[in-house]
Amino acid sequence: MDIQMKVTALPEAGFRTVSSNENIPIFVGKGNTNYVCGNCENALCENVDVGQISGIKLVCPKCGWQNEFE
Numbered sequence: 144m145d146i147q148m149k150v151t152a153l154p155e156a157g158f159r160t161v162s163s164n165e166n167i168p169i170f171v172g173k174g175n176t177n178y179v180c181g182n183c184e185n186a187l188c189e190n191v192d193v194g195q196i197s198g199i200k201l202v203c204p205k206c207g208w209q210n211e212f213e
């Protein structure tokens with residue numbers, strides 16, 4: 144199951160994508176849920192459990208938008 148994350152902020156000025164890392168999820172677990180960027184649908188968390196990660200914001204390495212868990 145894919146869950147689209149909630150976009151909370153635009154990219155910061157001067158943000159540059161890191162092309163070598165843009166397709167690598169920030170978190171990889173052993174659950175059955177993928178969290179994808181709310182803007183570009185890049186996978187940020189792969190195979191995690193719902194609720195496993197909370198209270199943090201993730202900056203998408205591909206588009207630079209900030210995402211948070213709902």
Ligand SMILES: [Zn+2]
Pocket residue numbers: 180181182183184185203204205206207208
């Ligand atoms: Zn993105």
